Amino acid sequence: MGQTVLEMIGIKKSFSGIYALSGIDFSLELGEVHALLGENGAGKSTLIKVLGGIYQPDSGIIKVNGKEVKINGVPAARENGIGIIHQEIVLVPYLSVAQNLFLGREIRTKLGTLDFAEMNRRAEEMISSLGVNIKADTIVENLTIAQQQMVEIVKAVSFNGKIIVMDEPTSSLSNEEVEQLFEIIENLRKKKVSIIYISHRMEELFRISDRVTVIRDGAYVGTKKTSETSPNELVAMMVGRDLESFYARDYCDMDKAETALEVRNLSQTGVFEDISFSVHKGEILGFSGLVGAGRSEIMEAIFGATRLTSGEVILGGKPVHFKNPMQAIKAGIALVPEDRKKQGLVLGNSVAFNLTLSSLRFYMNGIAISERKRGEVIDHYSQRLRIKAASPEIEAGSLSGGNQQKVVLGKWLATKPDVLILDEPTRGVDVNAKFEIYTVINELAKEGIAIIMVSSELPEIINMCDNVCVVRAGRLVKKLSKDELSQEEIMKYAAGGIE
Numbered sequence: 001m002g003q004t005v006l007e008m009i010g011i012k013k014s015f016s017g018i019y020a021l022s023g024i025d026f027s028l029e030l031g032e033v034h035a036l037l038g039e040n041g042a043g044k045s046t047l048i049k050v051l052g053g054i055y056q057p058d059s060g061i062i063k064v065n066g067k068e069v070k071i072n073g074v075p076a077a078r079e080n081g082i083g084i085i086h087q088e089i090v091l092v093p094y095l096s097v098a099q100n101l102f103l104g105r106e107i108r109t110k111l112g113t114l115d116f117a118e119m120n121r122r123a124e125e126m127i128s129s130l131g132v133n134i135k136a137d138t139i140v141e142n143l144t145i146a147q148q149q150m151v152e153i154v155k156a157v158s159f160n161g162k163i164i165v166m167d168e169p170t171s172s173l174s175n176e177e178v179e180q181l182f183e184i185i186e187n188l189r190k191k192k193v194s195i196i197y198i199s200h201r202m203e204e205l206f207r208i209s210d211r212v213t214v215i216r217d218g219a220y221v222g223t224k225k226t227s228e229t230s231p232n233e234l235v236a237m238m239v240g241r242d243l244e245s246f247y248a249r250d251y252c253d254m255d256k257a258e259t260a261l262e263v264r265n266l267s268q269t270g271v272f273e274d275i276s277f278s279v280h281k282g283e284i285l286g287f288s289g290l291v292g293a294g295r296s297e298i299m300e301a302i303f304g305a306t307r308l309t310s311g312e313v314i315l316g317g318k319p320v321h322f323k324n325p326m327q328a329i330k331a332g333i334a335l336v337p338e339d340r341k342k343q344g345l346v347l348g349n350s351v352a353f354n355l356t357l358s359s360l361r362f363y364m365n366g367i368a369i370s371e372r373k374r375g376e377v378i379d380h381y382s383q384r385l386r387i388k389a390a391s392p393e394i395e396a397g398s399l400s401g402g403n404q405q406k407v408v409l410g411k412w413l414a415t416k417p418d419v420l421i422l423d424e425p426t427r428g429v430d431v432n433a434k435f436e437i438y439t440v441i442n443e444l445a446k447e448g449i450a451i452i453m454v455s456s457e458l459p460e461i462i463n464m465c466d467n468v469c470v471v472r473a474g475r476l477v478k479k480l481s482k483d484e485l486s487q488e489e490i491m492k493y494a495a496g497g498i499e
Contacts, residue, residue: 002029005194006163011060013046020046022218033195035209039238039430043218044198048165052084053077083156084165089148093141098123101155126158131187146177165196171428174291200430202231214238239432247463248439252282260450261419266311271297272474279450286465287454289494294474295454296338299421303335304328334417336408338424344408347397351389352378354396354407359414381410386436402433423454458487470494
């Protein structure tokens with residue numbers, strides 16, 4: 001084994017008498033990428049906040065380079081070479097990259113004014129040392145999410161960071177941007193920087209990590225060398241049981257099923273062109289393609305959120321012309337959007353409020369809402385989707401990512417749709433929540449609901465869908481049957497070169 005740079009021993013942390021961490025052990029070696037794995041709510045974020053000085057542990061020891069340290073705040077964490085890159089970007093958008101890097105430690109001239117030239121020069125040195133191609137004088141809000149994340153990494157390292165935590169760093173990145181991030185991680189390795197890497201994406205962990213530590217319900221489960229374990233073993237460690245069939249799917253005979261939705265020659269100038277497909281009752285039709293291919297935009301147009309230039313939508317055998325989403329909802333179409341926080345939920349309102357927001361018309365007695373009917377719907381979908389919330393009245397924003405996604409799904413199921421569009425239905429949720437969501441999707445298909453699933457996760461597309469439409473640059477380039485599905489076949493059409 002190499003040199004140990006970090007040890008967290010017996011870390012305990014409770015809130016209102018309930019343990020979020022009940023004796024976690026974790027170690028990190030010099031130049032290592034050590035993955036931290038667990039369901040949402042397992043305690044990963046709490047452990048990282050203890051390491052970063054945001055929370056103080058009830059008990060336990062933290063050692064940096066063999067020396068016991070007290071991390072009683074973020075400055076203390078920085079003094080010990082610890083930098084945390086949170087999932088939510090915390091840069092100041094209207095300042096330049098250099099100004100963000102030197103925020104709170106600005107360089108000044110002899111006259112006391114800000115020395116922008118020197119800050120830009122030093123920032124350029126920091127950026128180029130990690131192989132990042134970003135100009136120091138660029139305003140942060142003009143950068144992509146991936147570039148902003150890279151600035152966060154540079155900032156963490158610039159504080160003499162030797163231990164860097166990356167929390168779900170690829171959740172909002174395209175495949176190409178993920179590759180750029182991995183190159184930076186390799187550069188950090190070469191500089192003997194140690195990385196704690198938090199992600200739900202197994203393929204990433206097996207590609208870049210040296211070891212994986214699994215925690216469950218605030219307790220330490222075990223640590224495995226990545227080369228000596230498997231996704232199935234890690235899943236079993238995370239959820240406390242073997243998942244015999246992770247992708248829950250019962251296939252039905254599509255030849256006998258009625259067509260629920262058909263679109264013909266759909267076009268939206270400059271966005272997508274000549275899109276035609278149909279989806280049957282009980283079918284799960286996948287939409288695959290690279291980020292930016294136009295998949296989400298096609299779904300939003302069908303849902304009436306944006307205007308079509310040409311083409312027609314046929315629902316239940318009848319042409320429809322939706323001017324807005326409300327018309328689509330009343331006609332029996334529901335759309336679970338890609339970004340649950342911005343598009344799917346009112347985070348400051350309760351779980352109950354969100355669950356019934358799109359289906360209020362079903363609970364009306366004249367101009368009044370029937371609280372009995374509304375309560376029945378809240379109870380039904382909370383139980384069916386296994387939403388983990390202390391009460392339906394707590395804020396939706398306080399739930400884990402997986403439970404937030406279940407609330408969004410429940411909100412749309414409450415509208416009783418005939419056609420359900422799912423745009424990235426399991427993005428950013430833990431493995432057990434994924435399994436539960438897949439189970440519900442399978443049940444909905446068995447009930448005869450036509451489902452369109454847009455996903456960037458190829459294993460999800462391959463294992464859950466009856467047929468798959470591949471979209472590239474706003475055009476539907478191939479429709480693949482279940483027998484034809486493979487990652488290689490989908491990427492062959494998604495990446496181009498084949499019609």
